[in-house]
Amino acid sequence: MKKWAVGLFSAALILGAGTAVFAAGNNSEDGFSFQEMLPFMEKMHPDSTKADLEKNV
Template identity: 50%
Template sequence: MKKIAIGMLGAAFIFGAGTYTLAQGTEDGLLNFKQMKPYMEKMHPTFSEEELKDMYMACHGEDGMMV
């Protein structure tokens, strides 16, 4: 019984720490177009900067959060 309880507490701690780390993302917790541009260019090499910016704004808006 102790092993199950310790295992569950350990798993909860690991998942909690992973969630916290993922949520921190960047210094202010938000991504912006300048940070995402290299990745977007790699995924969409034929898009112009204007098209990339439009796509970013459609997905993330002004604050970098998903809408």
């Protein structure tokens, strides 16, 4: 039981760290900005205004 608990705790720690690294990476300058994605978003949602799209991001 103790090995199982340690394994579960280790898995949660690794997944948590991976999620934090992924989230930090998405906020960098290398990712897509709202202005770069706007044409694609307008194509997918033609009835939405720019304000609606920005609010839902």
